[in-house]
Amino acid sequence: MMKLCTDSYINGQWVAGSQRLPVLNPATGHLLADVALADEAECDAAVRAASDAAADWAACAPRTRAEILRRAFELMTDSADELAQLITAENGKVLADARAEVAYAAEFFRWFSEEAVRVQGDYRLAPNGDKRIVTTHEPVGVSLLITPWNFPAAMATRKIAPALAAGCTVILKPAAETPLTALAIADLLDRAAVPAGVVNVVLPGDVGPAVKRMLDDPRVRNLSFTGSTEVGRILLHACADTVVRTSMELGGNAPFVVLAGADVEVAVEAAIVAKMRNGGAACTAANRFYVHRDLVESFTAALTRRMQSLVVGPGDRPGVQLGCLVSEKEREKVARLVQASIDEGARRTTNAAEHVTGAFYPPTVLAGVKADAAILRQEIFGPVAPIVSFDSEDEAVRLANDTEFGLIAYVLGPESTALRVAGRLEAGMVAVNRGVVSDPAASFGGMKQSGLGREGGFDGIHEFLETKYIAVNA
Numbered sequence: 070m071m072k073l074c075t076d077s078y079i080n081g082q083w084v085a086g087s088q089r090l091p092v093l094n095p096a097t098g099h100l101l102a103d104v105a106l107a108d109e110a111e112c113d114a115a116v117r118a119a120s121d122a123a124a125d126w127a128a129c130a131p132r133t134r135a136e137i138l139r140r141a142f143e144l145m146t147d148s149a150d151e152l153a154q155l156i157t158a159e160n161g162k163v164l165a166d167a168r169a170e171v172a173y174a175a176e177f178f179r180w181f182s183e184e185a186v187r188v189q190g191d192y193r194l195a196p197n198g199d200k201r202i203v204t205t206h207e208p209v210g211v212s213l214l215i216t217p218w219n220f221p222a223a224m225a226t227r228k229i230a231p232a233l234a235a236g237c238t239v240i241l242k243p244a245a246e247t248p249l250t251a252l253a254i255a256d257l258l259d260r261a262a263v264p265a266g267v268v269n270v271v272l273p274g275d276v277g278p279a280v281k282r283m284l285d286d287p288r289v290r291n292l293s294f295t296g297s298t299e300v301g302r303i304l305l306h307a308c309a310d311t312v313v314r315t316s317m318e319l320g321g322n323a324p325f326v327v328l329a330g331a332d333v334e335v336a337v338e339a340a341i342v343a344k345m346r347n348g349g350a351a352c353t354a355a356n357r358f359y360v361h362r363d364l365v366e367s368f369t370a371a372l373t374r375r376m377q378s379l380v381v382g383p384g385d386r387p388g389v390q391l392g393c394l395v396s397e398k399e400r401e402k403v404a405r406l407v408q409a410s411i412d413e414g415a416r417r418t419t420n421a422a423e424h425v426t427g428a429f430y431p432p433t434v435l436a437g438v439k440a441d442a443a444i445l446r447q448e449i450f451g452p453v454a455p456i457v458s459f460d461s462e463d464e465a466v467r468l469a470n471d472t473e474f475g476l477i478a479y480v481l482g483p484e485s486t487a488l489r490v491a492g493r494l495e496a497g498m499v500a501v502n503r504g505v506v507s508d509p510a511a512s513f514g515g516m517k518q519s520g521l522g523r524e525g526g527f528d529g530i531h532e533f534l535e536t537k538y539i540a541v542n543a
């Protein structure tokens with residue numbers, strides 16, 4: 070039975086602190102728990118604990134680290150159901166999405182348990198023959214990990230697992246909306262026998278100054294952030310003062326391009342996954358639908374039917390396919406974006422929102438959206454699909470690339486054309502004729518203002534490793 074953890078986790082101890090933060094269920098508004106807010110002294114203690122544990126953890130045999138991570142995978146898999154319920158309770162997503170998240174999150178522990186023992190260096194003769202070039206990789210050191218609320222388990226394990234595999238110690242700062250999942254993961258790592266101080270979890274009250282203080286501490290050498298581009302920019306500035314190394318997984322504005330000749334049925338099924346996974350609250354969510362003029366009518370009609378058939382309700386109710394957004398504030402933001410597009414001339418083809426209690430927003434399709442509409446410029450982060458039509462491949466590519474973001478793109482159409490278009494899109498990831506790309510074994514990350522660095526795959530561990538070159542006489 071998983072216990073509900075609500076205190077900060079510092080140096081292997083649960084610390085109650087003096088201030089608490091209420092965590093609410095967004096479907097009901099009911100209080101789930103009061104979670105400890107870490108003050109300055111507690112954040113300092115977390116940095117000290119991570120720093121004190123760093124040398125021993127870095128020196129620990131990779132196989133030992135791998136086995137601890139493997140144990141974490143097994144413990145997480147064993148408590149998958151309870152963890153999924155906790156995610157649904159504090160985030161609002163439906164249980165099916167929460168279960169999928171737990172499976173995905175656990176997989177990072179398994180994948181990086183396998184990667185921990187496979188870090189390669191090299192040993193070779195210099196071109197002029199005067200020396201041997203030896204290249205090794207060392208843990209970068211104490212790493213601060215900051216995660217968002219939309220995937221409270223997976224965004225944490227996607228950072229903790231490679232950090233621990235590389236031999237780094239960490240301080241995790243979860244999002245204020247969803248700290249319970251992060252604390253449950255700390256408990257699970259404790260049970261997996263992660264040594265005290267290797268993983269610490271704190272939720273500071275005044276996040277900006279608290280994070281800045283930690284980044285200014287010379288013991289902190291690395292920041293791995295997942296969240297909005299706006300906060301990413303602030304943190305890049307903050308890291309400049311002490312030249313802290315950074316990995317940035319930031320916002321997206323994914324185009325979903327349906328080319329001439331695409332199979333509309335396949336395109337709509339992919340659209341439902343790309344748009345509606347996590348209720349639309351995903352950095353990978355299809356945000357702008359560009360559909361060839363020949364298909365726009367049939368695609369809009371079929372997508373409208375599919376969206377309208379989704380059952381909306383509390384995420385823990387059987388049969389429900391779309392839960393609520395994480396907060397009333399998020400719901401209002403989505404409602405404002407939809408209203409603004411309608412005011413600009415778009416047509417809602419799905420039923421209008423009914424007022425209900427809780428942060429619910431209905432599945433919405435907007436047809437006839439203008440190519441320069443505001444809704445296409447920012448992340449909607451909700452169940453809304455704005456559709457724009459295009460006439461040529463060049464126009465589709467131009468529209469899709471017309472954004473400062475470059476995380477992911479979706480292309481639907483005959484394979485050879487779709488592959489050619491995929492090559493022209495400015496995105497770190499492209500899905501061809503499918504609605505999902507995420508896989509712990511693949512590199513995840515964006516171009517342009519969607520981020521710096523990659524998580525998962527063979528690259529993920531290198532975000533926590535420094536390269537060292539040693540010159541040896543030949």
Ligand code: NAP
Binds near residue numbers: 280295304319353520
């Ligand atoms: P957010 O507002 O940027 O917050 C993310 C995290 O940063 C939270 O833990 C937040 O803490 C913290 N934070 C906020 N202001 C800060 C500051 N001044 N200094 C230090 N930390 C600060 O993002 P969100 O609304 O939680 O998440 C949604 C965003 O995440 C979307 O833009 C989405 O695209 C992006 N995302 C990207 C990926 C990816 O892999 N590229 C994956 C998932 C989500 P508090 O909660 O305490 O404010």
